[in-house]
Amino acid sequence: MSKELRIAMLGCGFMGRTHSNAWLQVNHFFPREHKPVLKGCYGRQEDLKKLKDFQAKWGYESLETDWRKLVERDDIDLVDVCTPNFMHKDCVIAAAEAGKIVVCEKPMAMNSAEAQQMVDAVEKAGVANMVSFNYRRVPAISLFKQLVDEGRVGRPFHYRAVYNQDYTIGQDVPQGGMSLWRLDSKVAGSGVTGDLLAHSIDTAEWINGPIKRVVAHAETFIKERKHADTGKVEKVGIDDACMFLAIFENGSLGTFESTRYARGRKNYSTMEMNGERGGLYFDLEDPHILQFFRYADPETGKKIEDHLTGWQRIHVTNFEHPYMKNWWVPGCTIGYEHTFIHGFADFLASLEGGPAFQPNMRTAMRTQQVCERVLESAKQGAWIDI
Ligand SMILES: NC(=O)c1ccc[n+]([C@@H]2O[C@H](COP(=O)([O-])OP(=O)(O)OC[C@H]3O[C@@H](n4cnc5c(N)ncnc54)[C@H](O)[C@@H]3O)[C@@H](O)[C@H]2O)c1
Numbered sequence: 001m002s003k004e005l006r007i008a009m010l011g012c013g014f015m016g017r018t019h020s021n022a023w024l025q026v027n028h029f030f031p032r033e034h035k036p037v038l039k040g041c042y043g044r045q046e047d048l049k050k051l052k053d054f055q056a057k058w059g060y061e062s063l064e065t066d067w068r069k070l071v072e073r074d075d076i077d078l079v080d081v082c083t084p085n086f087m088h089k090d091c092v093i094a095a096a097e098a099g100k101i102v103v104c105e106k107p108m109a110m111n112s113a114e115a116q117q118m119v120d121a122v123e124k125a126g127v128a129n130m131v132s133f134n135y136r137r138v139p140a141i142s143l144f145k146q147l148v149d150e151g152r153v154g155r156p157f158h159y160r161a162v163y164n165q166d167y168t169i170g171q172d173v174p175q176g177g178m179s180l181w182r183l184d185s186k187v188a189g190s191g192v193t194g195d196l197l198a199h200s201i202d203t204a205e206w207i208n209g210p211i212k213r214v215v216a217h218a219e220t221f222i223k224e225r226k227h228a229d230t231g232k233v234e235k236v237g238i239d240d241a242c243m244f245l246a247i248f249e250n251g252s253l254g255t256f257e258s259t260r261y262a263r264g265r266k267n268y269s270t271m272e273m274n275g276e277r278g279g280l281y282f283d284l285e286d287p288h289i290l291q292f293f294r295y296a297d298p299e300t301g302k303k304i305e306d307h308l309t310g311w312q313r314i315h316v317t318n319f320e321h322p323y324m325k326n327w328w329v330p331g332c333t334i335g336y337e338h339t340f341i342h343g344f345a346d347f348l349a350s351l352e353g354g355p356a357f358q359p360n361m362r363t364a365m366r367t368q369q370v371c372e373r374v375l376e377s378a379k380q381g382a383w384i385d386i
Contacts, residue, residue, distance in 0.1 A: 003032040004077075005348075008070045008100075010091055011082035012043040012054035013178065015105050015132075019080050020058040022340035029326045029346035033303045033352050034254035041077055042067040047178075051314075063282030071095050081105060084181045085189050089114040092129075092361075096121040103347070107198045108364040109188035112372045115365040122361050130347045130357050131364035133202040135269070139334070142322035143314070144271070144280050145207050147290075151298045156252040159208055163192070163199035163269045164262035168222075168240065175230030175236060184227070185237030192258040193218065193242045193371050196269075200256055202367045203271065204360060208248045211370055212322075213385050216244035218378035221261060245375050277301070287332045290314045364375040 007023055009016055022386040023036040041060040043051030048065065055063045063069040071079050071094045079095035081088055081104040089109050095102045102122060108131050109115040123131045147153065149371055167173075168183060175183035182188045182195055205211060218239035227234045232311075240261055246254035252273075264266065269284040277296040283289070292312045298305050317333060323342050327334050350357035359367070370386055377384040 001033055001322070003034050005036045005101075006075055006077045006363055007036050008039060008076040008079045009041040009060065009075070009082065010067050010079065010087070011031075011069070011084075011105075012041055012047065012051050013082070015082035016043075016054060017040070017058075018337055018340045019082055019103070019132075020054075020060075021337055022344050023080075024058070025337075025341050026344045026348065027280050029341065030348075032345065032348040034348045036078075036344075037061075040064055040070045042070050042072065059221050067091060068094060071100065071106070071128040072098050076100060078103065078325040084187050085110055085194065086187045089118055092118045096125040096127050096129075099125060100125060101127055101351070102361075103132065104129070104361070104364075105132050106187065106202070106364065106367075107194035107371065108361065108368050109254060112365065112369045115332070115361070115368040119361045119365050128347075128357075129342070130352055130363045131247075131359050131361055131365075132340070132343060133199060133285075133364065134339040134343050135203055136206055136359075137323065137339045138218070138282075138284070139322045139324055139342075140282055140286055140288060140314075140316040141203060141271075143316055144282055145324065146272075147280060147292065148207055148275075150277055151155060152292075153273055153275030153280060154296065154298070154301075156208060156248075156250060156273055156275045157273075158274040159204055159248070159252055160272045161204055161254070161256045161270070163200050163258040164265040165196070165260045166263050166265050168228050168260040169263065171222055171225075173225065174228040175225045175234065181342040183225060183236065183238055188238060190371065190375060191218075191238030191240055191242070192260055193239055193375055196258040196260075197244075198367050199269065200258065200271070200372055201370045202247075204254060204256070205366065205370070207271075207273070208250055208252055208254070210249045210349065210366075211246045211254065211386055212249045213223065213247045213383050214244050214370070214374050214377050215383040216242060216374045216378040217381070218242040218375060236309045239375070239378070242374065242378065244377065252259075279311075287335065289315050290316050299315060
């Protein structure tokens with residue numbers, strides 16, 4: 001039975017676009033009972049021209065420059081929070097109190113105290129909720145997790161995650177304003193830790209289970225920048241780079257590195273796992289490939305013949321691979337925007353009696369806590385338990 005799902009989109013920037021596209025596409029490829037309708041979008045008064053263009057381009061029925069008005073409207077079923085981080089808590093709590101289904105971009109909040117309030121609000125209201133850690137739903141990363149769960153890597157020894165970019169190296173890059181709000185700690189909460197490492201941590205704990213302890217170092221290379229809103233040179237409060245070591249509860253050792261100062265790296269995210277029976281490697285710049293090293297047979301535990309060992313590049317486009325049977329034909333690749341479509345396909349399925357959606361806000365709060373402990377450890381220069 002078909003059912004309208006009336007969407008309020010908060011934010012008309014990068015994520016506003018990826019989410020609008022995903023709501024429009026999801027039923028074309030993953031038929032669901034819920035039929036998303038783009039009912040209203042919010043953007044700031046100062047971004048009105050951009051908001052109007054956004055409304056016209058994606059076909060929203062209405063626009064608002066007051067997000068509370070949109071959230072409280074009776075013709076809205078689901079609130080999709082794609083605003084900068086400092087707004088997430090208020091938007092999610094208001095949506096939950098109005099009885100709306102809530103989708104929220106990552107990082108979930110500015111800190112874990114805020115995340116706790118958000119979890120309390122959605123759980124008290126009993127509303128379905130999801131946090132958009134979309135990289136879990138790159139088919140090759142989903143396959144990574146599947147192979148680990150099938151025992152093909154065996155006992156894990158190491159997990160290595162890197163997430164590097166290069167767009168803030170210049171001294172003249174301001175803090176604040178569109179996109180560059182990420183450099184303003186009052187709007188972003190933290191730098192690469194909340195922005196990039198949160199993704200790496202979410203995926204790492206999904207694949208390995210919980211991290212037990214961390215020790216970190218963070219760096220702010222450029223200490224002062226002009227603020228785009230005030231025009232004044234102000235102290236920079238975010239971390240430009242952060243590295244940490246982790247020990248997982250399963251005994252595996254993790255290394256995590258993230259920076260926005262890696263020349264030539266735009267959205268370079270890799271992960272590798274080394275286990276007793278084999279290894280796995282993924283690189284987001286080669287997103288349809290999963291590399292797999294088979295050392296031992298998962299059934300017998302016996303070493304496979306030497307002339308058959310070696311890293312194997314799996315082109316993750318077969319019907320048997322996660323999500324791929326709903327797309328084109330084997331050999332045809334998909335890309336970045338599809339990860340959001342997969343997220344909404346799974347979320348809608350969960351509303352229709354399918355498997356519970358992950359990560360929800362309670363799970364994402366855990367990632368927020370790990371990020372906070374990493375930054376605390378960087379301040380103290382000491383190992384910290386999570
Ligand atoms: N899942 C992912 O991979 C991913 C990728 C990018 C961003 N994000 C997250 O999505 C959220 C939105 O990021 P984005 O890249 O779409 O941002 P953006 O700068 O492209 O858009 C931000 C939107 O919020 C509105 N806004 C309200 N207050 C603002 C303020 N003080 N400064 C700037 N804009 C303000 C703007 O009108 C704009 O529409 C953030 O929480 C971010 O961390 C997630």
